[in-house]
Amino acid sequence: MxxxxxxxxxxxxxxxxxxxxxxxxxxxxxxxxxxxxxxxxxxxxxxxxxxxSRSTAADLPWKLIVTLSAIGLVRPLLSMFGVLDALGKPWSPVAVTVVLAVVWVATVVAARVSEPVATLALAGVGYGVLALLLNIVGAATTDAEVAPPIGLAAMILGNGVYGAVLGLVALGLLRLRERARG
Structure with a gap:
């Protein structure tokens, strides 16, 4: 029928x-x-x-995405220069990761980004790409090895998922903020 x-x-x-x-x-x-x-x-x-009501890629805050991606490089740079070792592992990398996550979420909430999940997912992907480039540069200038291709792909995908999860947290906070304001 x-x-x-x-x-x-x-x-x-x-x-x-x-x-x-x-x-x-x-x-x-x-x-x-x-x-x-x-x-x-x-x-x-x-x-x-x-x-x-759907946003397009042109509507996303690209400067913010690039900035957050670059800020994420703090952790691998601290690791490359031995700061995380000096501060004590395993807690120093975890603490830096938590601080960076709070910075990402707080920035998106403070900026009242209309698409927090997409914004932070793309920031995560951008961070993954920058970290991959940092890995390649580090391997070329030191005796370190470049991660295998599957590891490089997982780095980008994993950081994109991580960013999306942080975006969901930011979305929840933005909605709570809207409800509180009435």
């Missing part, structure tokens, strides 16, 4: 529904305008409202 005949069986006109691959959604033949009136001629659905 087709979707149109399902609506007919329920006694509904198929003109009152928009059929999408997911489900039929009721539509309104009029839309509210900012002035409070109704305008004929535009069909508005939940689908069209969702599309207009």
């Amino acid at each position: 087709s979707a149109g005949s399902d609506a007919d069986v329920r006694g509904e006109s198929t003109a009152d529904f928009e059929f999408t691959p997911m489900r039929a959604q009721p539509v309104r033949p009029y839309r509210a305008v900012e002035s409070g009136g109704w305008q004929p001629g535009h069909v508005e659905t939940r689908h069209t409202r969702r599309e207009t």
Whole structure:
């Protein structure tokens, strides 16, 4: 039985529904305008409202993403110069990682970034790429070895996931902040 005949069986006109691959959604033949009136001629659905609220890559705060990616290099640089060893392992790398995570989340929340998950996921990927380049430069200038290709890919992917998780934390904090302000 087709979707149109399902609506007919329920006694509904198929003109009152928009059929999408997911489900039929009721539509309104009029839309509210900012002035409070109704305008004929535009069909508005939940689908069209969702599309207009999506951000594009151009809408992301790229300077912030690059800056956060670069700030993330503090930990590997401290490790390369022996500072983390001098401070005492295993706690110093963990402490620096936690501080950097707090800085990333606090920066995104303070800036009220509209897409915190995408922003921090991309910052994580950017950090992974910069750390990979740092690994290659470090291997070329010292007796260290370059990570194997699977390790390099995992470095980028893992840091992207790490950034996305921090982005979810930032998103939660932003929503709490909105609720608190009413």
